[in-house]
Amino acid sequence: xxxxxxxxxxxxxxxxxxxxxxxxxxxxxxxxxxxxxxxxxxxxxxxxxxxxxxxxxxxxxxxxxxxxxxxxxxxxxxxxxxxxxxxxxxxxxxxxxxxxxxxxxxxxxxxxxxxxxxxxxxxxxxxxxxxxxxxxxxxxxxxxxxxxxxxxxxxxxxxxxxxxxxxxxxxxxxxxxxxxxxxxxxxxxxxxxxxxxxxxxxxxxxxxxxxxxxx
Amino acid sequence: xxxxxxxxxxxxxxxxxxxxxxxxxxxxxxxxxxxxxxxxxxxxxxxxxxxxxxxxxxxxxxxxxxxxxxxxxxxxxxxxxxxxxxxxxxxxxxxxxxxxxxxxxxxxxxxxxxxxxxxxxxxxxxxxxxxxxxxxxxxxxxxxxxxxxxxxxxxxxxxxxxxxxxxxxxxxxxxxxxxxxxxxxxxxxxxxxxxxxxxxxxxxxxxxxxxxxxxxxxxxxxxxxxxxxxxxxxxxxxxxxxxxxxxxxxxxxxxxxxxxxxxxxxxxxxxxxxxxxxxxxxxxxxxxxxxxxxxxxxxxxxxxxxxxxxxxxxxxxxxxxxxxxxxxxxxxxxxxxxxxxxxxxxxxxxxxxxxxxxxxxxxxxxxxxxxxxxxxxxxxxxxxxxxxxxxxxxxxxxxxxxxxxxxxxxxxxxxxxxxxxxxxxxxxxxxxxxxxxxxxxxxxxxxxxxxxxxxxxxxxxxxxxxxxxxxxxxxxxxxxxxxxxxxxxxxxxxxxxxxxxxxxxxxxxxxxxxxxxxxxxxxxxxxxxxxxxxxxxxxxxxxxxxxxxxxxxxxxxxxxxxxxxxxxxxxxxxxxxxxxxxxxxxxxxxxxxxxxxxxxxxxxxxxxxxxxxxxxxxxxxxxxxxxxxxxxxxxxxxxxxxxxxxxxxxxxxxxxxxxxxxxxxxxxxxxxxxxxxxxxxxxxxxxxxxxxxxxxxxxxxxxxxxxxxxxxxxxxxxxxxxxxxxxxxxxxxxxxxxxxxxxxxxxx
Numbered sequence: 001x002x003x004x005x006x007x008x009x010x011x012x013x014x015x016x017x018x019x020x021x022x023x024x025x026x027x028x029x030x031x032x033x034x035x036x037x038x039x040x041x042x043x044x045x046x047x048x049x050x051x052x053x054x055x056x057x058x059x060x061x062x063x064x065x066x067x068x069x070x071x072x073x074x075x076x077x078x079x080x081x082x083x084x085x086x087x088x089x090x091x092x093x094x095x096x097x098x099x100x101x102x103x104x105x106x107x108x109x110x111x112x113x114x115x116x117x118x119x120x121x122x123x124x125x126x127x128x129x130x131x132x133x134x135x136x137x138x139x140x141x142x143x144x145x146x147x148x149x150x151x152x153x154x155x156x157x158x159x160x161x162x163x164x165x166x167x168x169x170x171x172x173x174x175x176x177x178x179x180x181x182x183x184x185x186x187x188x189x190x191x192x193x194x195x196x197x198x199x200x201x202x203x204x205x206x207x208x209x210x211x212x213x214x215x
Numbered sequence: 216x217x218x219x220x221x222x223x224x225x226x227x228x229x230x231x232x233x234x235x236x237x238x239x240x241x242x243x244x245x246x247x248x249x250x251x252x253x254x255x256x257x258x259x260x261x262x263x264x265x266x267x268x269x270x271x272x273x274x275x276x277x278x279x280x281x282x283x284x285x286x287x288x289x290x291x292x293x294x295x296x297x298x299x300x301x302x303x304x305x306x307x308x309x310x311x312x313x314x315x316x317x318x319x320x321x322x323x324x325x326x327x328x329x330x331x332x333x334x335x336x337x338x339x340x341x342x343x344x345x346x347x348x349x350x351x352x353x354x355x356x357x358x359x360x361x362x363x364x365x366x367x368x369x370x371x372x373x374x375x376x377x378x379x380x381x382x383x384x385x386x387x388x389x390x391x392x393x394x395x396x397x398x399x400x401x402x403x404x405x406x407x408x409x410x411x412x413x414x415x416x417x418x419x420x421x422x423x424x425x426x427x428x429x430x431x432x433x434x435x436x437x438x439x440x441x442x443x444x445x446x447x448x449x450x451x452x453x454x455x456x457x458x459x460x461x462x463x464x465x466x467x468x469x470x471x472x473x474x475x476x477x478x479x480x481x482x483x484x485x486x487x488x489x490x491x492x493x494x495x496x497x498x499x500x501x502x503x504x505x506x507x508x509x510x511x512x513x514x515x516x517x518x519x520x521x522x523x524x525x526x527x528x529x530x531x532x533x534x535x536x537x538x539x540x541x542x543x544x545x546x547x548x549x550x551x552x553x554x555x556x557x558x559x560x561x562x563x564x565x566x567x568x569x570x571x572x573x574x575x576x577x578x579x580x581x582x583x584x585x586x587x588x589x590x591x592x593x594x595x596x597x598x599x600x601x602x603x604x605x606x607x608x609x610x611x612x613x614x615x616x617x618x619x620x621x622x623x624x625x626x627x628x629x630x631x632x633x634x635x636x637x638x639x640x641x642x643x644x645x646x647x648x649x650x651x652x653x654x655x656x657x658x659x660x661x662x663x664x665x666x667x668x669x670x671x672x673x674x675x676x677x678x679x680x681x682x683x684x685x686x687x688x689x690x691x692x693x694x695x696x697x698x699x700x701x702x703x704x705x706x707x708x709x710x711x712x713x714x715x716x717x718x719x720x721x722x723x724x725x726x727x728x729x730x731x732x733x734x735x736x737x738x739x740x741x742x743x744x745x746x747x748x749x750x751x752x753x754x755x756x757x758x759x760x761x762x763x764x765x766x767x768x769x770x771x772x773x774x775x776x777x778x779x780x781x782x783x784x785x786x787x788x789x790x791x792x793x794x795x796x797x798x799x800x801x802x803x804x805x806x807x808x809x810x811x812x813x814x815x816x817x818x819x820x821x822x823x824x825x826x827x828x829x830x831x832x833x834x835x836x837x838x839x840x841x842x843x844x845x846x847x848x849x850x851x852x853x854x855x856x857x858x859x860x861x862x863x864x865x866x867x868x869x870x871x872x873x874x875x876x877x878x879x880x881x882x883x884x885x886x887x888x889x890x891x892x893x894x895x896x897x898x899x900x901x902x903x904x905x906x907x908x909x910x911x912x913x914x915x916x917x918x919x920x921x922x923x924x925x926x927x928x929x930x931x932x933x934x935x936x937x938x939x940x941x942x943x944x945x946x947x948x949x950x951x952x953x954x955x956x957x958x959x960x961x962x963x
Binding site for chain 1: 524530538541602653874957
């Protein structure tokens, strides 16, 4: 019958419409209020001695705790760390600057962030190009070319657990390819460690906040 | 195939060849009026060029712009527009008014070429033996001019171009987008065009290319492109405005030139006016729904679904890889780089087991491994990854973790069904240094080489032990659809299917599929085949009726590589639903070549209708010479010349667009020495193929995909044996172009 045939088509339409959109990050639900960490398998901040990074994806609000998976000392003295969640998502930071993600979907495959890394290491204002290479749904890489001006916004006190310390707040304003991005870094002046940051991970992933809970 | 219909003599012919002079000038005035509005709008409004494409580096998005008309192509309401869809876009539109429902499938084959396939049902036809008239049509559109700051988008289109179609028409149309004209919010799109044929029915202003538009021939089998008809007959202007108020709401008004002679004369609906109006709402990012008032007399609806295969429903996600272990610096640690480990008696076994474990954790199986102190070759295959770049990347990482530091060169051979497809060679140093550089995948691609793989691995080798025999089975539902029977446009059989694969040696396969039909209506079709040719395909009805439990296929096959660039296959058994016998194939295709050449020979007999172990008397020898060409950028072409199942001789031309994520959309047609009359309805075999990878929906790596072939009509001419395991399909993913297209995921 004609109606049955239309029914097929509507079902197909609804099916496809329902499939579209929606993305699950492999992150645990946010921790309960009150300061304790939800989930028995996650280490308590007070007692752990392992380096731990807390990462939040702003678009979905999900939070995860990551542990160091690998560490590399690079030729120019930068330290590359691969941080990993329990279910395999990875975040790669070079001296605290985001240069790659894995396992999140629409990942940032790599980045040319040399200027930003230099600015963070020396905590001085700088300008330079910052290019993100993002994976598309068609197995190819899209280059997002940005030009960043990193400025020093001053010294702020940031709380980490029950400690407070001073950090230099750097902000990189990046424009290009019809995007306007602000990346924030709170850098510990003593060792040039990025204690806290808010960085853009591409058009699909959006902004990512990191907090270094333990080095 | 175009359904023929009888044209009543009371309907005046299309166009008005004897216009009075005054009427002619009215038509021209209307045309000038439309042009004037256009020009004023151009001058008065601030213009911002709206690029239909993407800004460089921007990701393709799944938008519903431009909106579709009732024919499923970019346009207004019943009239087409000048824009093209975003490259690669798939649009499905279902529209209905006055009892006429059109189901449209449109694909943007290239940035300028739009193709469309449509199925229409017209109720209350009540003529020529049809209560509801059903028809299928194909459209072809080409965008001549891309929209610019001043220049509108201009397209030329052939509507229902293959034969005596009810909607046959041609047009040239221009559309200009204006941003915030006269300080109205949103955008306004102005469309003006000229239409011939169906679109030249009202307000004709002359017949510039000849007034001879051949009348419909009721006895014609249809299906052939009517080149002597295109752009003939009177031409009429049409036009309209679309106001895109915001990103949810759009309003349309158009001045239509379609007289609907066939429908109005049969009382399907009454056409009172030339003006159509509508409002559309963007219900979801992909789904747009509109409500319209058409021709002064009918309400209509239009559901528009648009999506792009480049943007998956669920983004592909793979748990991150284990890190590559960097080797110690050679200058500081020369002792680590000793080479005598390779001479140890048990080295092959130890390395093989360690690599096997490492790869198994990633879902990759090791076929064999062969090495010297400085070079290692691993032959790998996977049941999990549809993307071979991931296979290469993960294997390279495993090698970097397992192999002793002295090994510098990695050769990764991709294997499929016992066939070595290609060899990727990379250096370990590159692997260690490039991973976190900018544009890492391109960097790596520039440092690797891809070459043919030798059929057998050489040198000291360790084979993985438990590879053969391998047995796999699956039980699941199946749907067998059957389309376009005029009494019942969609028929289907549902049931349970059990498949089993037994691989008992390299390249050997024993496979079988058993189907049990639970329910369905294919057997209820009343039309037994009236074919003049041997009934090689049109007895589907009898196959569906004969038995509920059937052996769909049951065969043994062997495939191997006779040489560096050649592949061979032999299959024996019950090869498909309707035929069984012997099939042999030889393919020449170097891994870095765009061209492939093949030859196939089949000796088959028609199977009994009950699809058990018996055969009927009809037997035939078929064979083809095939050429496969990779045009680049995802476009593939194929030509097969030879003898088909009904004994007819001819050629098949196929063109397909393949997206890197596995989506494939293409079309084919076959011309043989069978005349249109002998072939029957449709004149010649043609169809559309669509392949959708499951990973596009699930976001997880899997090699499963849905493949459909849609033919407007299934007849006996141009029928090919439906044997599984054709070589080109098996090997193409591992060769240069596909590997390059997949390379974005190599570091994943």
